[in-house]
Structure formats: C-alpha cells, structure tokens
Amino acid sequence: MKTSRIPGFYNMTVEKRRELLASMQLFNDEQLNNLRKAESLPLGTADNMIENVIGTFPLPLGLGLNFLINGKDYAVPMAIEEPSVVASASYIAKIVRDAGGFTTESTGRVMIGQIQVVGCPDIEGAKKAILAERDALLNDANAAYPSLVARGGGAEDLEVRLLNEGSGSKYGKMLVVHVYINTCDAMGANIINTMVEALAPSIEQLTNGKVYLRILSNYADRCLAKASCAIPPELLGSDDFAGEAVRDGVVHAYEFAASDPYRAVTHNKGIMNGIDPVVIATGNDWRAVEAGAHAYAARYGKYSSMTTWAVDDNGNLVGELELPMSVGTVGGSIRVHPMAQIAHTILGVASAEELAQIIVAVGLAQNLGALKALVTDGIQKGHMALHSRSVAMAAGATGEMIDIIAEQLIQEKEIRVGKAKELVEEYIK
Numbered sequence: 001m002k003t004s005r006i007p008g009f010y011n012m013t014v015e016k017r018r019e020l021l022a023s024m025q026l027f028n029d030e031q032l033n034n035l036r037k038a039e040s041l042p043l044g045t046a047d048n049m050i051e052n053v054i055g056t057f058p059l060p061l062g063l064g065l066n067f068l069i070n071g072k073d074y075a076v077p078m079a080i081e082e083p084s085v086v087a088s089a090s091y092i093a094k095i096v097r098d099a100g101g102f103t104t105e106s107t108g109r110v111m112i113g114q115i116q117v118v119g120c121p122d123i124e125g126a127k128k129a130i131l132a133e134r135d136a137l138l139n140d141a142n143a144a145y146p147s148l149v150a151r152g153g154g155a156e157d158l159e160v161r162l163l164n165e166g167s168g169s170k171y172g173k174m175l176v177v178h179v180y181i182n183t184c185d186a187m188g189a190n191i192i193n194t195m196v197e198a199l200a201p202s203i204e205q206l207t208n209g210k211v212y213l214r215i216l217s218n219y220a221d222r223c224l225a226k227a228s229c230a231i232p233p234e235l236l237g238s239d240d241f242a243g244e245a246v247r248d249g250v251v252h253a254y255e256f257a258a259s260d261p262y263r264a265v266t267h268n269k270g271i272m273n274g275i276d277p278v279v280i281a282t283g284n285d286w287r288a289v290e291a292g293a294h295a296y297a298a299r300y301g302k303y304s305s306m307t308t309w310a311v312d313d314n315g316n317l318v319g320e321l322e323l324p325m326s327v328g329t330v331g332g333s334i335r336v337h338p339m340a341q342i343a344h345t346i347l348g349v350a351s352a353e354e355l356a357q358i359i360v361a362v363g364l365a366q367n368l369g370a371l372k373a374l375v376t377d378g379i380q381k382g383h384m385a386l387h388s389r390s391v392a393m394a395a396g397a398t399g400e401m402i403d404i405i406a407e408q409l410i411q412e413k414e415i416r417v418g419k420a421k422e423l424v425e426e427y428i429k
C-alpha cells in the first residue's frame, strides 16, 4: 500500500472506511462483499472447520495504522475484543514512523519435529546409529513431503538429545531426535508431524527402542523474528510530560518487568495484546505463538520481559522484541476463512517471514503504548475512555444512546456498568 497513514480514519463510519480501502484497491468486490456481510464466516464453512458446530463467534476486525516497517507501509488487520489496543498500536506506530520506522529481521523458517524414543538397551549406541544414518533419515523425511522440497524447504538437519538423566525415574534415560525442517510459508505443524511419523519405524529399528511421541515443538527457537526501533525523546513528550521523562519512565518500566515475574507477565500480556490480534486475523494458530513466546521469555531460566528498552548514546529510546513466530501465509485455515484471506490481502505480505516480522513490530509498538500510558497519565485515562462504549452497551444502551452515555461516563469520571445503568434509565425516562 502507498501509505498506512490515514488521518481521521477512526472518525469515519465503518462503511466509509471500507469504501476508502476499496478505493485504495486493497481488495476485490467479492472480498468487499464478504466484509459487508454480517456473517463473514459462512456456517457451512465453519461446520467443516471444527466439530459440533452450533454457530460462529465473530470478533471486531480493526486496522492498526501508520506502520512503517523496513521502509514499507502496512495497515495491519487486528481481530480483538479489547478497546484501546488498536488505537494504541496506531498511536505508537505514528511516533515510530516519524523516527524512521521499525527495523525487522528474522532467522529463517526452520521448525523442529521431535521423536521420543524410550527403552533403548544401549542409548549411546542408539544415538550413534541415528547420526550415522543422518542423510538417509533426512531423505526419508523429505520423501514423506516432496512438495515442500520442491518449494525449496524440507528436512535440513537432525540432532539427537539424551533426556531424563538423573531424574530418578524407573524408566531411565530417553532419547529424543530433533528434525530441523524448513517449512517455507506454512506454519508447518501438519507437515512436520507427517515427516516425523514417517521416520518413526526407522528410528525404532536403529535404536531397538520404542517410539512414543512424534510431534512438532512449539518452541520454535530457529524461527525467530525481531523488531527494533529508536525514538528521539522529543517524539515522546507532550504538554504535560517531557520526552526525556517518558523515555526514562519506559526504561524503568522495562527494568521492573526484567527483574520481577509478577510484572513481566502483565508487561508481556500487553505485548500479546498486539501480537494475538494479528495472528488471529491472519488465520494463524495463536496458541502455538503464545506458548512459544512465553517459553522464549523464560529462556535464561527465569520468566522475564519479552522486550528490552534502553537509551542509546544519542539519547534515543531504543526498543527490541525478538520472539519465535511460527506463522504461515498458507495452510491451516488461512485459505478457508474468508476474513483471513481479506487480512492477507490488506497486509500484502509476500512470505511468512515478512508476516512474522510485522507481527513482532506490532508487539513492540503495543508494549510501548501501554508503558507510555503507564508512566504518564496511567492506563485508565486512554483505555477507559475507549472502554466506555462497551460499558454503555453492557448497561443496555443501544444506537445513538451508546455514544451519549459513553461521553457522560467520561465526563463524570465513573466508567462502570452501575453508573451506566443509572444513566440509561434516566435517558429512557
């Protein structure tokens, strides 16, 4: 897209926003119609996606605006129920844009398949036997998924690990084979599972042991994406808060999260506020991303902050976020869910690596949005002002009443359902 800077987007009606995006040729007529349909996931499709279907469960889909990443503009689709997240991501993306944008990179697309072997009579011999057959095993894995190899991916390497040593278990040590697989643009769970299941009989023969689990690892630490930004303090200030004070407050907030798991969990929840909505909107597996992200936050033996924030030699606030990001642009439900297709069209990414990098940039922005609010006005001011409409609706407000009651709640600084119910009753009288 030419630019993701669309001032006043949030003041437009939903229909105006759609028309504007269509005029920017972000989607075709069919996709525009899908967006317009109240039921954007047809029931028949849903019924074929999971089991025991009785309906669908829609979420609001918003656009994170202003994102400039590696010099390219992105409007980022975000599916989320929580108010102020999309506004906050757009707010920080606007600031970072003025500072030159986000810089991102990734380590590639290598995922891990695990094969657990127990009861090996000679575990060291079993390890040697597997390593001696490394090339043949990789060939067998690739033969189980030739289309992936044709795309330039496939099983690239393997490793043998010995676990359960000194655990005191009556079952003794176990052997675990790690198969490293380049899954190209797919998240790869099914691909990997197919490959490791295919290898199991050969592994049993080589080890004289019994194979139990054959499954991918969601600890995708060879499929990392990293985003960073450097913001001059003057872009962080306002009439009430000096930029240097905001910058230093953010670093203090980071140091709190880095040293205390009680704070780190909340800090990281704020990061996942940005990440999950993009993962969901693009039809990806958010449980896989969540599990990998939190494990990575504990990689040094203690659960800690996913981001780092520091001040560089020029006085800029420098932030960084690196996470496992096992997302795809194909596979799973991506081509099945019409809204996921629209999300991919809007994003216009060419590869899963590019998508992964956008997602960590949004996570970094979201973290700074929350920290900036926390070290200045406090979270309630911005968040609760936007939450007031949900509170009004929860109290029974409908139609034009919603904005009126929401505004009264903000004016009276009492954004709670009890107060909203009183106001709704007064309004109806």
Ligand SMILES: CC(C)(COP(=O)([O-])OP(=O)([O-])OC[C@H]1O[C@@H](n2cnc3c(N)ncnc32)[C@H](O)[C@@H]1OP(=O)([O-])[O-])[C@@H](O)C(=O)NCCC(=O)NCCSC(=O)C[C@@](C)(O)CC(=O)[O-]
Pocket: 006, 007, 008, 009, 010, 065, 066, 082, 083, 084, 085, 086, 087, 088, 089, 090, 091, 092, 094, 266, 267, 268, 269, 270, 271, 273, 369, 370, 371, 373, 374, 379, 381, 382, 383, 386
């Ligand atoms: C909410 C803001 C952005 C207001 O902040 P503000 O200063 O009032 O914003 P503004 O009016 O100056 O607007 C700045 C930009 O923000 C965007 N923006 C502004 N308003 C809207 C809107 N209505 N809809 C869409 N976009 C909006 C928009 O891009 C706008 O630029 P423009 O396009 O106008 O040139 C700010 O207060 C904020 O970022 N607050 C933090 C919100 C947050 O983090 N919410 C998450 C929920 S709390 C939580 O779950 C996590 C937490 C906090 O516990 C994590 C942690 O502890 O670390």
Ligand SMILES: NC(=O)C1=CN([C@@H]2O[C@H](COP(=O)(O)OP(=O)(O)OC[C@H]3O[C@@H](n4cnc5c(N)ncnc54)[C@H](O)[C@@H]3O)[C@@H](O)[C@H]2O)C=CC1
Pocket: 147, 148, 151, 183, 184, 185, 186, 187, 188, 189, 190, 191, 192, 193, 216, 218, 285, 288, 328, 330, 331, 332, 333
């Ligand atoms: N622990 C976990 O995370 C588990 C997750 N899952 C689920 O698995 C699904 C993801 O599995 P996948 O193997 O990704 O999906 P998938 O089974 O749909 O496979 C991807 C397909 O896309 C094709 N393809 C087309 N273009 C490609 C390209 N450029 N690069 C790579 N492949 C391309 C492949 O040939 C393959 O047929 C998700 O729905 C996830 O929820 C399943 C089991 C466990």
